[in-house]
Amino acid sequence: xxxxxxxxxxMRTYMTGIGRAARAAAxxxxxxxxxxxxxxxxxxxxxVERDSARLLEANxxxxxxxxxxxxxxxxxxxxxxxxxxxxxxxxxxxxxxxLPDPVGxxxxxxxxxxxxxxxxxxxxxxVIGIIYESRPNVTAEAASLCLKSGNAAVLRGGSExxxxxxxxxxxxxxxxxxAGLPAETVxxxxxxxxxxxxxxxxxxxxxxxxxxxxxxGLIERISRDARVPVIKHLDGVCxxxxxxxxxxxRACAIADNAKTQRLSTCNTMETLLVAxxxxxTVLPRLxxxxxxxxxxxxxxxxxxxxxxxxxxxxxxxWYAEYLDAILAVRVVDGLDAAIEHIARYGSQHTDxxxxxxxxxxxxxxxxxDSSSVMVNASTRxxxxxxxxxxxxIGISTDRLHARGPVGLEGLTNQKWIVLGDGQxxx
Amino acid sequence: xxxxxxxxxxMRTYMTGIGRAARAAAxxxxxxxxxxxxxxxxxxxxxVERDSARLLEANxxxxxxxxxxxxxxxxxxxxxxxxxxxxxxxxxxxxxxxLPDPVGxxxxxxxxxxxxxxxxxxxxxxVIGIIYESRPNVTAEAASLCLKSGNAAVLRGGSExxxxxxxxxxxxxxxxxxAGLPAETVxxxxxxxxxxxxxxxxxxxxxxxxxxxxxxGLIERISRDARVPVIKHLDGVCxxxxxxxxxxxRACAIADNAKTQRLSTCNTMETLLVAxxxxxTVLPRLxxxxxxxxxxxxxxxxxxxxxxxxxxxxxxxWYAEYLDAILAVRVVDGLDAAIEHIARYGSQHTDxxxxxxxxxxxxxxxxxDSSSVMVNASTRxxxxxxxxxxxxIGISTDRLHARGPVGLEGLTNQKWIVLGDGQxxx
Numbered sequence: 001x002x003x004x005x006x007x008x009x010x011m012r013t014y015m016t017g018i019g020r021a022a023r024a025a026a027x028x029x030x031x032x033x034x035x036x037x038x039x040x041x042x043x044x045x046x047x048v049e050r051d052s053a054r055l056l057e058a059n060x061x062x063x064x065x066x067x068x069x070x071x072x073x074x075x076x077x078x079x080x081x082x083x084x085x086x087x088x089x090x091x092x093x094x095x096x097x098x099l100p101d102p103v104g105x106x107x108x109x110x111x112x113x114x115x116x117x118x119x120x121x122x123x124x125x126x127v128i129g130i131i132y133e134s135r136p137n138v139t140a141e142a143a144s145l146c147l148k149s150g151n152a153a154v155l156r157g158g159s160e161x162x163x164x165x166x167x168x169x170x171x172x173x174x175x176x177x178x179a180g181l182p183a184e185t186v187x188x189x190x191x192x193x194x195x196x197x198x199x200x201x202x203x204x205x206x207x208x209x210x211x212x213x214x215x216x217g218l219i220e221r222i223s224r225d226a227r228v229p230v231i232k233h234l235d236g237v238c239x240x241x242x243x244x245x246x247x248x249x250r251a252c253a254i255a256d257n258a259k260t261q262r263l264s265t266c267n268t269m270e271t272l273l274v275a276x277x278x279x280x281t282v283l284p285r286l287x288x289x290x291x292x293x294x295x296x297x298x299x300x301x302x303x304x305x306x307x308x309x310x311x312x313x314x315x316x317x318w319y320a321e322y323l324d325a326i327l328a329v330r331v332v333d334g335l336d337a338a339i340e341h342i343a344r345y346g347s348q349h350t351d352x353x354x355x356x357x358x359x360x361x362x363x364x365x366x367x368x369d370s371s372s373v374m375v376n377a378s379t380r381x382x383x384x385x386x387x388x389x390x391x392x393i394g395i396s397t398d399r400l401h402a403r404g405p406v407g408l409e410g411l412t413n414q415k416w417i418v419l420g421d422g423q424x425x426x
Numbered sequence: 427x428x429x430x431x432x433x434x435x436x437m438r439t440y441m442t443g444i445g446r447a448a449r450a451a452a453x454x455x456x457x458x459x460x461x462x463x464x465x466x467x468x469x470x471x472x473x474v475e476r477d478s479a480r481l482l483e484a485n486x487x488x489x490x491x492x493x494x495x496x497x498x499x500x501x502x503x504x505x506x507x508x509x510x511x512x513x514x515x516x517x518x519x520x521x522x523x524x525l526p527d528p529v530g531x532x533x534x535x536x537x538x539x540x541x542x543x544x545x546x547x548x549x550x551x552x553v554i555g556i557i558y559e560s561r562p563n564v565t566a567e568a569a570s571l572c573l574k575s576g577n578a579a580v581l582r583g584g585s586e587x588x589x590x591x592x593x594x595x596x597x598x599x600x601x602x603x604x605a606g607l608p609a610e611t612v613x614x615x616x617x618x619x620x621x622x623x624x625x626x627x628x629x630x631x632x633x634x635x636x637x638x639x640x641x642x643g644l645i646e647r648i649s650r651d652a653r654v655p656v657i658k659h660l661d662g663v664c665x666x667x668x669x670x671x672x673x674x675x676r677a678c679a680i681a682d683n684a685k686t687q688r689l690s691t692c693n694t695m696e697t698l699l700v701a702x703x704x705x706x707t708v709l710p711r712l713x714x715x716x717x718x719x720x721x722x723x724x725x726x727x728x729x730x731x732x733x734x735x736x737x738x739x740x741x742x743x744w745y746a747e748y749l750d751a752i753l754a755v756r757v758v759d760g761l762d763a764a765i766e767h768i769a770r771y772g773s774q775h776t777d778x779x780x781x782x783x784x785x786x787x788x789x790x791x792x793x794x795d796s797s798s799v800m801v802n803a804s805t806r807x808x809x810x811x812x813x814x815x816x817x818x819i820g821i822s823t824d825r826l827h828a829r830g831p832v833g834l835e836g837l838t839n840q841k842w843i844v845l846g847d848g849q850x851x852x
Binding site for chain 1: 453456457530536538540542544547549551552634635655657673675676679680682683684687769778780789791792793795796797798799800801802803804806807808812813814824825826827829830831839840841842843844845846847848849850851
């Protein structure tokens with residue numbers, strides 16, 4: 001059905017149809033064999049490779065339309081597929097196939113005094129709705145992670161990528177078909193406008209969880225309006241705290257890497273905290289490193305007394321997620337003040353201490369309430385691949401369900417199982 | 427401060443004050459030593475025993491007011507404390523003290539190729555808001571579970587129990603004080619009206635999760651209006667399916683126990699499904715058991731052909747959570763039809779199969795999508811104590827975070843920890 005014809009349909013009818021089909025597919029995919037799911041992923045990868053030219057053609061239509069509409073160059077870049085990125089999509093599908101299947105895993109099976117055995121079995125969440133923009137490869141990533149974890153997926157990509165996304169979906173459908181699994185396991189919306197999103201996030205009967213991937217504005221809007229649980233990713237205001245007892249070389253290497261290895265990621269350091277006693281030694285050295293890399297420093301009075309070239313940090317700087325070549329710098333009295341600062345200004349994403357002091361490391365690990373807490377490592381490690389999840393659907397800043405990088409396990413939950421020989425309750 | 431004076435205060439100001447204090451206490455209680463938390467619980471238990479007379483006095487005021495207001499007898503019963511139930515409250519506090527502390531547990535610490543070690547540490551959720559009615563012992567249960575799991579608690583009990591709840595809170599505060607922990611770790615609202623609840627469920631800055639305990643209407647209303655995540659417990663439409671290959675004695679014992687051991691609990695069986703081939707043998711026997719216990723049976727045509735005394739079941743009966751001496755009975759063709767019925771009419775709470783067939787047991791365990799799935803055991807086992815959780819704050823019918831009985835672990839989550847020796851990302 002052509003989008004223009006669909007556009008005339010009633011949106012609720014359209015989305016209810018999608019939802020019903022997803023719910024039905026979820027019941028088939030949840031108990032599917034690992035082998036069948038892996039066959040589907042492998043066949044989808046093959047289809048992507050075979051159809052590489054067609055994918056690039058569909059993508060070229062999207063890119064041309066985006067250029068015509070005056071889309072900014074970085075966004076056009078994110079939208080554009082190349083022969084190499086198409087190969088990466090196929091490789092990604094095979095990688096997800098190679099990950100262990102989380103579904104059906106039974107843990108903690110223990111005998112109880114009543115004679116029953118009680119344990120937990122890992123199960124899919126059901127139907128996962130994913131709302132994203134621009135990058136067409138997210139279609140393949142999200143589809144493969146949902147499929148492998150036994151979930152049905154409803155994917156709403158951006159309208160600017162609709163031809164690319166539908167072309168990728170066709171390859172995934174071919175894979176599902178080859179494995180005897182229902183095509184509706186992965187549905188890509190042909191209608192992508194706001195009204196479709198509005199329906200999608202208010203269908204608790206058909207969608208069990210929404211994962212929005214995009215800017216903070218999008219995520220806040222979806223969280224506010226959703227009647228379905230949302231796995232959210234808000235700010236990444238990440239800190240590195242250099243403790244009194246830090247090893248200087250390590251401190252400089254970590255503070256450098258955490259800020260400059262990539263400027264615009266959510267796990268990039270935005271504020272550097274330095275213990276007062278070590279500040280005169282470490283700050284000048286770091287200031288040179290940052291100056292060489294064009295990072296603007298904004299410091300408090302104590303920091304500026306040591307490195308006068310720093311600009312003045314205001315209260316707002318402590319809250320800022322720059323995602324840019326800017327770093328806020330603050331001198332703190334020690335561990336307590338650092339923990340206090342992070343609790344007040346941080347976003348509970350990723351925070352690191354550099355220290356050789358055993359007790360300070362233990363306290364920082366325990367007391368800093370962030371989804372990732374690190375000792376003597378760069379905040380840039382907060383990532384599904386680096387953590388060994390194989391792939392991630394996003395990073396959660398929620399406090400319930402999954403915290404931090406969300407991989408296959410985060411797309412599942414555990415139900416209780418009870419095994420007996422006729423036991424009844426007395 | 428007297429409730430009448432508080433009633434004149436601006437509700438938002440009142441609740442914001444509660445929320446701020448809870449947030450501050452949460453930061454103190456999260457890293458508190460296990461020993462300190464246990465000392466607080468033991469001292470609270472002592473205070474309850476010592477103040478038994480005062481607790482009963484406070485409760486007598488609530489009971490008298492409830493009677494005067496014309497409260498129904500069963501509700502007055504739930505509200506009433508006795509010397510024995512006060513002793514049980516103290517015992518409950520000591521039991522929670524004796525449970526293992528979930529906070530700080532580190533699991534899955536693994537080395538990654540980059541040289542970092544990545545693992546997970548169990549951490550409190552933060553501030554937990556609990557909304558409940560009538561039974562004053564919930565105050566002690568909720569307070570102790572939140573405290574032991576390192577969370578701050580904001581407890582909103584029913585107005586009919588406010589004197590009892592505040593008297594219990596005084597004992598808990600004495601325990602917290604004795605252990606050097608902030609009193610605001612457990613706050614019982616003195617203002618209990620709807621407006622307080624309205625504020626409480628819309629303060630995401632101060633409350634991290636709401637656990638409502640009460641009727642379906644209350645929980646649906648709270649879920650609809652909340653701007654904070656809610657751990658919900660909706661229906662318990664539980665099934666027992668007696669498979670072709672069931673052991674008859676086990677089938678009768680389980681079907682009897684699941685329905686009649688207690689009629690009004692959420693894990694009580696509401697619909698019995700019987701495989702066609704075994705129905706003529708098992709149904710007459712069960713009909714006699716149920717008749718002796720005064721359970722009304724409502725069957726489909728096939729069931730009534732075997733036991734003509736049954737009433738006619740309508741479509742509504744398959745959806746019903748009777749919580750009463752009524753049981754819906756349906757004859758199904760076999761395992762597939764049973765799974766299909768449960769998927770369509772069930773509430774994903776607790777469902778059991780009685781079978782001696784290995785493959786059918788495996789399929790039922792895997793394919794039935796409920797928070798508890800059982801083989802050859804009574805649905806009545808779906809309970810935190812029976813599962814070995816020690817105590818439960820409720821049973822969750824959500825699909826994210828905790829499913830089924832929620833104990834200390836369900837009041838926590840896991841953050842990621844990364845341990846390094848100066849590693850940076852390449």
